[in-house]
Amino acid sequence: MSRRIAIFGAGAIGGLLGAKLALAGVDVTVVARGPHLAAMRARGLTLISGGERHVVPVRAVEDPAEAGVQDYVIVTLKAHSLPAAAPAIARLMGPESALVTGINGIPYWYFHGLDGPLSGRHVESVDPDGVVWRTLPPAQVIGAVVYPAAEVVEPGVIEHTYGDRFSLGEPDGSRSERGQILSQLLVQAGFKAPLRPGIRDEIWVKLWGNLAFNPLSALTGSTLDRLGTRPDLRAVARTMMLEGQAVGEAVGAKFSIDVEKRIDGAAEVGAHKTSMLQDLERGRPMEIDALLGAIVELGRLTEVATPACDLILALVRERARLAGCY
CATH class of the missing domain: 1.10.1040.10 (N-(1-d-carboxylethyl)-l-norvaline Dehydrogenase; domain 2)
Structure with missing residues (x-):
C-alpha cells in the first residue's frame, strides 16, 4: 500500500506522526522550518517514546514545492496559522489528494456537507473572509481529532508523553476508501485510528x-x-x-x-x-x-x-x- 504522505507543520504532533510513519516504512515528507528543520536534515528526526529512543531519517523540506503532490497532507499547525499557510499547503495537493486537519477547535470546513441553514458557510473566527475554504476545498478534507501529547524538547527531538489515538472521519460520515487506507497506515505505525461516522x-x-x-x-x-x-x-x-x-x-x-x-x-x-x-x-x-x-x-x-x-x-x-x- 504505497502512499505518499506529507506532514505540514512537523512540530511536536507532526514530528511524532512523521517519525512513526517513517519507522513503519511509509513514504513521508515533513515540512518544517528554522532550527528544527536544520536538525532533522543534519541528524534525522529523534523520537523518544515509551522509554525508547529512535533516530529516523526523514525527508525534510521547507518549500512544499520540493515535495510534490501527495496522496495525504496531514496538517498539524495551530489553528491561527492555517490562513497564512493555506497557499503553501495547496502546493502539496492535487485533485485526488486528501487533506487531514489535525487542528484543535472548530475546523474551517465545519459546515461543509452539513444539512441545515448554515450548510456551506465558512467560520469567520478561524477562516477570515473564507480564504482557507477557497484555497483548500473542503471536499478534499478528512477530519481528525488528535489525542497524543508530545513536545519538541530540542530541535529535531520529539518526546511523546502519552496517547496514541487519532480519530478520523469524513465530513459526510461515509466509510470512504481514502479514509480506510489512511486508518490502516496509521495503525501500522502504532496508532489507534478509528474511522468515525460522526467526527x-x-x-x-x-x-x-x-x-x-x-x-x-x-x-x-x-x-x-x-x-x-x-x-x-x-x-x-x-x-x-x-x-x-x-x-x-x-x-x-x-x-x-x-x-x-x-x-x-x-x-x-x-x-x-x-x-x-x-x-x-x-x-x-x-x-x-x-x-x-x-x-x-x-x-x-x-x-x-x-x-x-x-x-x-x-x-x-x-x-x-x-x-x-x-
Missing part, C-alpha cells in the same frame, strides 16, 4: 473542555487539577461548557458524556498546564479564536446566548493582546 461529535467533546480550561488557565495561571476541583473555578468552567454544549447541539452535535464526567476527566490529568497557558508563558500566539471565539460566533449564528463565554473571551483576548500573543 464532528468527537471534535466537540474534545473542544468542550478546551473552550473552558484553556482560557481559564491563561487568565489564572492554574493547572487542570485546580480548575477541575476547586468549587469556584469548576463552577465557571461548568457554566462555559454548558453554554458550549447548547451551541453544539444547535448545530447538530451529540454529546456522549455529561458535563461532570468531562470535567472530572480533565481534572484527572493532574497538574498540567494547558497549551494556551504554555503559549502565553512562552510569548507565542494563543489559539483563542478556534477554541472560544468560534463558540461565541456559532452562538450568534444559532441565537444561543453565551454570556459566560462572551465574558471570558473578552478577558483572555485582552490578556493575549497585552502579552503580544494575539
Whole structure:
C-alpha cells in the first residue's frame, strides 16, 4: 500500500506522526522550518517514546514545492496559522489528494456537507473572509481529532508523553476508501485510528473542555487539577461548557458524556498546564479564536446566548493582546 504522505507543520504532533510513519516504512515528507528543520536534515528526526529512543531519517523540506503532490497532507499547525499557510499547503495537493486537519477547535470546513441553514458557510473566527475554504476545498478534507501529547524538547527531538489515538472521519460520515487506507497506515505505525461516522461529535467533546480550561488557565495561571476541583473555578468552567454544549447541539452535535464526567476527566490529568497557558508563558500566539471565539460566533449564528463565554473571551483576548500573543 504505497502512499505518499506529507506532514505540514512537523512540530511536536507532526514530528511524532512523521517519525512513526517513517519507522513503519511509509513514504513521508515533513515540512518544517528554522532550527528544527536544520536538525532533522543534519541528524534525522529523534523520537523518544515509551522509554525508547529512535533516530529516523526523514525527508525534510521547507518549500512544499520540493515535495510534490501527495496522496495525504496531514496538517498539524495551530489553528491561527492555517490562513497564512493555506497557499503553501495547496502546493502539496492535487485533485485526488486528501487533506487531514489535525487542528484543535472548530475546523474551517465545519459546515461543509452539513444539512441545515448554515450548510456551506465558512467560520469567520478561524477562516477570515473564507480564504482557507477557497484555497483548500473542503471536499478534499478528512477530519481528525488528535489525542497524543508530545513536545519538541530540542530541535529535531520529539518526546511523546502519552496517547496514541487519532480519530478520523469524513465530513459526510461515509466509510470512504481514502479514509480506510489512511486508518490502516496509521495503525501500522502504532496508532489507534478509528474511522468515525460522526467526527464532528468527537471534535466537540474534545473542544468542550478546551473552550473552558484553556482560557481559564491563561487568565489564572492554574493547572487542570485546580480548575477541575476547586468549587469556584469548576463552577465557571461548568457554566462555559454548558453554554458550549447548547451551541453544539444547535448545530447538530451529540454529546456522549455529561458535563461532570468531562470535567472530572480533565481534572484527572493532574497538574498540567494547558497549551494556551504554555503559549502565553512562552510569548507565542494563543489559539483563542478556534477554541472560544468560534463558540461565541456559532452562538450568534444559532441565537444561543453565551454570556459566560462572551465574558471570558473578552478577558483572555485582552490578556493575549497585552502579552503580544494575539
